[in-house]
Amino acid sequence: MSQLKGLRVRAWVLALAIVATLPAVAAEVPVPRAAYTLQAELQGDGPMAVVFESGFGQDAVAWKAVIKSLGPECRCIAYGRAGLGDSGTDGNAKTIDEHLADLDAVIATLAPGRKVVLVGHSYGGLLVSEFARQHPDRVQGLVLVDPTTMGQRHAFRQADPARVQADDAMLLSMLPPAMAADYRALVARLDSPEAATPAAMPDVPVVLLTATQVAAEPFVFEETAQGKALWRAQHGALFAQFSRGTHRYLDTGHNLHHEDPAAVVDAIREVAATGSVPD
Incomplete structure (x- = not known):
């Protein structure tokens, strides 16, 4: 591994470790679960209810x-999944279904009786897609920010197993034990035969x-030219499953919401306006 790549690896691990120590953006609201309490952040009470799901290992x-850019037009709800940020945990690895149950509780607690715009980055994009598939009557629209897809690992493993x-082994060696357990649970689900359909x-x-x-220095397969081509194809196939919307390509890295937050804000406003129009 080159010196540059080594620096990128250490920076990535450090970002996961310190993200919860950054200043909060909103009032904190507890969301009780059976064996732990999630900590959510609520900002504003505007007409547009937006719930955010972060990428793997990240919180609100x-x-x-x-x-900040959405301001008073939004009832913005962000939270840390179990074990992230100030959210508690029962110590057990969490599956997609368990994360979806927690998301359900956050929405029921902080946006009761309201349809919500769901915004998800990376693994969070997979979660909000699945939530919308299971609860379409509760969703006003979706903003998927460089999302993980159910079928991506099948495509990646076929291309370069x-x-x-090697990427799995590297990540598992770097992640804290609880996060590594969540990663193993996620990989098991994405590697299952049903995830390919x-x-x-x-x-x-x-x-x-x-x-x-x-x-320039790919950290994982997704950042290589071959991986990025497959990533684009996965997103094209995902978008084809929807009957209305927009698919945009942006010249950024994976953390698109950091590099170009205005693009995400515009997307939220677009789906909120579209979703408010009766069919």
Whole structure:
């Protein structure tokens, strides 16, 4: 591993470790669960209810720039999943279904009786897609920010199984034990045979934002030219499952909401306006 790549690896781990220590952007509100309490952040009480799901290992602070830009027009809700930020945990690895149950509780607690715009980055994008598929009547629209897809690992493993295996080993060696357990649970689900079959998505408006930059020093397979081509294809297939919306390609890295928060803000406003129009 080159010196530059080593620096990028250490920076990535440090970002995961300190993200919860950054200043909060909103009032903190507890969301009780059976064995732990999630800590959510609520800002504003505008007509547009927006719930944010962060990427793997990140919490509410990841959306600081986006939420600030939305201002008073938004009832903005962000939170840390179990074990992240100030959110508690029962010590057990969490599956997709368990994370969806927690998201359900956050929405029921902080936006009761309201349809919400769901915004998800990376793994959070997968979660909000699945939530909308299961609860379309509760979703006003989706903003998918360079999202993970159910079928991506099947595509990546078919293209370069050795690289995917090496990436897994590297990540597991770097992650804290609890986060590594969550990663193993996620990989098991995405590697399952049923994950390879695309699921029909609900009739809700969507804006899908795809980051197109190929990294000069790829950290994982997704950042290589081959991985990025497959990533784009996965997003194209995902978008094809929706009946209305927009798919945009942006010249950024994976953390699109940090590099171009205005693009995410515009997407939120677009799906909120579209979703408010009766069919």
